[in-house]
Amino acid sequence: MSKQTDAAKEGVQQLDAAAAKVRLAELAKALGAANAAYYQDDAPDLSDAEYDALKRENAALEARFPDLKRPDSPTEQVGAAPSAGFSKITHSQRMLSLSNAFDASDVQDFVGGIRRYLGLGDNAPLPFTAEPKIDGLSLSLRYENGTLVHAATRGDGTTGENVTSNARTISDIPTTLSGAPEILEVRGEVYMSHADFAALNARQEDAGDKTFANPRNAAAGSLRQLDPAITKSRPLRFFAYAWGEVSVPLAETQTDALARLEALGFQINDRTKTCDSGEEMLAHYARIEEERADLGYDIDGVVYKVDDLSYQRRLGMRSTTPRWAIAHKFPAELAWTSLEGIDIQVGRTGALSPVARLKPVTVGGVVVSNATLHNEDYIAGRDANGAPIRNGKDIRIGDTVQIYRAGDVIPKVADVDLSKRPATAEPYAFPTACPQCESQAIREEGDAVRRCTGGLICPAQAVEKLKHFVSRAAFDIEGLGAKQVEAFHTDGWIKEPADIFTLRERFGQGLQQLKNREGWGEKSAENLFQAIEEKREIALARLIFALGIRHVGEVAAADLARHYTSWDALAETVDKAAPAATAHRAAEEAIVAERAKAADEGRRANLSAARDAAWADTQPEAKAAWDDLIGIDGIGATVAVSLVTTFQQATERASIDRLVAMLTPTAPETRATDSPVAGMTVVFTGSLEKMTRAEAKARAESLGAKVSGSVSAKTDLLVAGPGAGSKATKAAELGIETIDEDGWLALVGDG
Numbered sequence: 075m076s077k078q079t080d081a082a083k084e085g086v087q088q089l090d091a092a093a094a095k096v097r098l099a100e101l102a103k104a105l106g107a108a109n110a111a112y113y114q115d116d117a118p119d120l121s122d123a124e125y126d127a128l129k130r131e132n133a134a135l136e137a138r139f140p141d142l143k144r145p146d147s148p149t150e151q152v153g154a155a156p157s158a159g160f161s162k163i164t165h166s167q168r169m170l171s172l173s174n175a176f177d178a179s180d181v182q183d184f185v186g187g188i189r190r191y192l193g194l195g196d197n198a199p200l201p202f203t204a205e206p207k208i209d210g211l212s213l214s215l216r217y218e219n220g221t222l223v224h225a226a227t228r229g230d231g232t233t234g235e236n237v238t239s240n241a242r243t244i245s246d247i248p249t250t251l252s253g254a255p256e257i258l259e260v261r262g263e264v265y266m267s268h269a270d271f272a273a274l275n276a277r278q279e280d281a282g283d284k285t286f287a288n289p290r291n292a293a294a295g296s297l298r299q300l301d302p303a304i305t306k307s308r309p310l311r312f313f314a315y316a317w318g319e320v321s322v323p324l325a326e327t328q329t330d331a332l333a334r335l336e337a338l339g340f341q342i343n344d345r346t347k348t349c350d351s352g353e354e355m356l357a358h359y360a361r362i363e364e365e366r367a368d369l370g371y372d373i374d375g376v377v378y379k380v381d382d383l384s385y386q387r388r389l390g391m392r393s394t395t396p397r398w399a400i401a402h403k404f405p406a407e408l409a410w411t412s413l414e415g416i417d418i419q420v421g422r423t424g425a426l427s428p429v430a431r432l433k434p435v436t437v438g439g440v441v442v443s444n445a446t447l448h449n450e451d452y453i454a455g456r457d458a459n460g461a462p463i464r465n466g467k468d469i470r471i472g473d474t475v476q477i478y479r480a481g482d483v484i485p486k487v488a489d490v491d492l493s494k495r496p497a498t499a500e501p502y503a504f505p506t507a508c509p510q511c512e513s514q515a516i517r518e519e520g521d522a523v524r525r526c527t528g529g530l531i532c533p534a535q536a537v538e539k540l541k542h543f544v545s546r547a548a549f550d551i552e553g554l555g556a557k558q559v560e561a562f563h564t565d566g567w568i569k570e571p572a573d574i575f576t577l578r579e580r581f582g583q584g585l586q587q588l589k590n591r592e593g594w595g596e597k598s599a600e601n602l603f604q605a606i607e608e609k610r611e612i613a614l615a616r617l618i619f620a621l622g623i624r625h626v627g628e629v630a631a632a633d634l635a636r637h638y639t640s641w642d643a644l645a646e647t648v649d650k651a652a653p654a655a656t657a658h659r660a661a662e663e664a665i666v667a668e669r670a671k672a673a674d675e676g677r678r679a680n681l682s683a684a685r686d687a688a689w690a691d692t693q694p695e696a697k698a699a700w701d702d703l704i705g706i707d708g709i710g711a712t713v714a715v716s717l718v719t720t721f722q723q724a725t726e727r728a729s730i731d732r733l734v735a736m737l738t739p740t741a742p743e744t745r746a747t748d749s750p751v752a753g754m755t756v757v758f759t760g761s762l763e764k765m766t767r768a769e770a771k772a773r774a775e776s777l778g779a780k781v782s783g784s785v786s787a788k789t790d791l792l793v794a795g796p797g798a799g800s801k802a803t804k805a806a807e808l809g810i811e812t813i814d815e816d817g818w819l820a821l822v823g824d825g
């Protein structure tokens with residue numbers, strides 16, 4: 075133990091509880107101020123040694139008096155060890171979203187509807203606030219007795235992620251308030267300015283790290299960092315615009331409440347205006363739209379809120395949006411330019427995507443030189459069913475085309491001006507071979523997309539799979555972004571995901587080679603190997619998602635992980651289900667054939683007979699595994715077929731097995747074990763009146779229950795609303811407990 079620690083310990087030994095409490099408060103304040111000076115003002119006012127001594131004294135006091143540990147304890151602050159994941163916080167009041175208005179008449183309808191709801195005549199005063207809609211992510215800050223006790227993201231509106239340590243690093247967020255109500259939840263938007271976004275991306279690029287697509291993604295990625303030290307290094311800002319639980323009302327109007335928040339030390343958007351009429355609201359909207367490009371941060375509309383808080387209370391909310399507010403969105407941006415070429419990109423599932431190469435054009439302040447052309451039908455001027463789009467006008471190289479950009483979505487080619495078509499322009503012939511590996515590119519029945527059949531031999535598919543594998547929602551390996559993985563692939567070091575985990579041993583003596591490569595030094599190579607090692611233990615859901623199986627996105631991967639909890643259980647079921655997937659496909663074909671036959675013969679189709687015949691020879695074990703898969707809420711036959719197809723494909727499977735053998739997938743945490751529904755398998759059926767199905771599912775899962783889409787012997791509880799049909803009958807047959815919506819709400823404590 076160091077001398078300094080000894081000294082701190084000695085001091086601590088001499089204090090009694092009352093004195094310790096006072097000292098802890100002093101330390102929190104001193105360390106808070108030192109942090110602010112260091113991290114926010116870039117102007118440290120303590121030496122490192124002084125700072126460390128205070129931190130040690132604080133830690134020693136907390137160790138001796140654990141009950142006196144403060145909610146704003148400096149040990150919980152910046153630089154704390156990264157946690158294994160975010161804990162969850164249940165919002166004391168739901169975090170709502172907003173319904174949208176797209177034009178003036180929507181806004182007039184909104185105002186008129188409120189007048190009717192409140193029984194106000196046309197001339198009764200009804201002021202609104204109008205303020206920019208910040209394009210960031212919402213955050214709820216809970217203060218108790220003037221101290222920030224926690225910060226939570228919106229999550230599903232009911233439960234969010236605990237990002238307290240990260241929020242503390244944002245200079246716009248005060249950690250203490252004076253003169254605030256005993257309980258105050260401040261809500262607002264975390265965002266990043268354009269300038270900070272550009273500088274951050276430049277830094278990321280230099281360091282070989284992933285760059286962000288837009289300021290909102292950068293803000294979200296920065297706030298949702300497990301290591302607060304990273305958040306601290308990212309320039310985040312915060313505008314307050316709403317509140318949750320408050321022990322004493324802030325004011326009587328929205329306007330005054332915002333002024334109160336500002337007086338407490340929060341940033342309030344300076345374009346907020348109180349308006350007396352719909353006309354004034356629309357005029358303010360027009361003004362903000364004009365100023366949009368010069369604000370220095372992204373906004374995507376204007377939010378109108380009823381100013382009178384007693385009216386707000388009376389208006390209340392629908393399931394997820396308040397009746398007293400609406401977001402008036404900015405229209406999409408349009409521009410005309412010429413189409414210089416069409417590039418074909420090959421995605422990770424082999425999809426051939428046509429991308430328009432454009433004469434660069436500014437669309438809503440952003441220079442656009444590429445835009446999506448979706449697929450070959452879109453270029454030809456028809457939709458997936460062969461019906462004409464754009465009045466059947468096709469798109470040709472050389473054409474003058476209209477570009478459409480809305481928010482941060484990829485710009486698309488929306489229209490074509492035939493009057494400007496060059497006489498030489500030819501209809502576009504979509505390639506039938508992969509431009510990367512020359513394998514045949516085929517279009518399956520019912521698929522809008524043509525796909526390369528090269529599989530892993532197609533370098534484009536292999537690279538895209540690898541990029542997906544290391545992406546943020548998948549393995550997210552620090553120092554191994556899209557660019558690096560592509561370079562390693564080109565050099566032959568990484569051909570498939572498993573190769574990432576043998577990189578270090580294969581480099582062995584050849585480490586010099588990596589170090590000699592541009593951009594890699596001893597330290598960065600070592601960091602990379604370390605980052606890779608850390609990802610050998612990986613959440614099962616991330617692993618499933620990372621494989622890049624068609625139709626298995628983040629949500630489906632999480633559903634599968636929650637249901638099977640281990641890789642082996644998942645793989646076993648998918649393998650067992652293989653014959654059933656074949657039967658399922660045969661049944662689909664048989665149904666189509668029977669329909670056609672019945673139509674020919676002028677009789678009613680007997681679809682269930684056709685289906686049963688196709689399933690007749692399927693082993694019960696395969697059928698049971700199939701039913702188990704598609705019984706998972708959110709997993710349907712499409713996902714199940716895709717899983718089976720991938721697992722049955724020999725080269726693909728060998729590649730997956732090589733990978734999994736090197737990893738330790740971890741089961742999803744089971745939460746809230748004290749809820750009576752924790753660990754239960756619950757099925758919702760019939761119509762729910764007080765919550766949406768998605769809400770019900772999210773709530774049940776947040777309490778540690780599994781939600782299934784079908785009733786089986788494994789079901790523990792059926793929640794049946796009006797109109798419940800076969801599921802209720804089956805539950806009754808199986809003797810499964812069935813309750814109604816109110817029963818459910820009472821059971822989970824929401825009644």
Ligand code: IVH
Pocket residue numbers: 170171172205206207208209210211212263315316377396399401
């Ligand atoms: S008020 C109860 N005001 O927009 C009302 N929201 O699309 C809560 N947002 O989830 C929201 N700027 O994240 C409000 N000035 C503003 C806003 C704003 C951005 C976000 C917020 C909300 C989302 C809804």
